[in-house]
Amino acid sequence: MDVTIGAVVVAAIATIAGATIQGAIGFGMNLVTVPVLALALPEALPVAVIVLGFGIAVSMLRHEHHALDRAGIGWILVGRIPGTVCGALIVATVSISALQGVVAVVVLVLVAASLLVPPLPVTRGTQLTAGAVSGVTGTAAGIGGPPLALLYQHHPGPTIRSTLAAAFLFGTLLSFVTLAIVGEVGVDQLLLGIGLTPLALLGSVAGRRFHDQLDRGWLRPSVLIFAAIAAATVLVDALT
16 A cells, blocks of 8 residues: 555544544544545555544443443344445455445435435334445445434434444444455555544544534534535546
């Protein structure tokens, strides 16, 4: 992996910004970090962001574990398993430029869905489906949060954050193991993810300060707008 100081600095800034957002609203780190890494260090995807997701998931779940949807998380994790396998097959069979395109399209579709899709009923079926979709997008593109966030978007903040954190914790472990089995985990990718993890934890803790004060209705559109612009840039780069 060709790593420059400038690329690492850009990745570090994106990690802190994304982790702060996720620490505040429960998701969003990969909507920021994945498009930026796809531009600066495309070879790092998806392993580096999967590694980053593990540390921040532990931090968030530990902080608000009391509000976890314990009944729903089981169905989400059941759906995550086949979704993760599908995502790993995508990673193993496409080129870097194609993966950039997949990342961009996934981000744009999820952004549009977040803005246009009406609230979904939270049932075993929708939890299973959201878990499966999250497994595919999380493993193939490092973006597993939005499908679950869409499902829980009208629940109390602590429930959203803790439930998503539990799903991320299981999902990142499953994604990492699956990618390792198919030979898609590189040492450089792994070291980059580990090196950026302290910044992700720092951002997560910083985001907690906004739990009471932050208007989620203002921050969430801002994240989606940034993600859409970055994803469109990545898509143009992949196509050209």
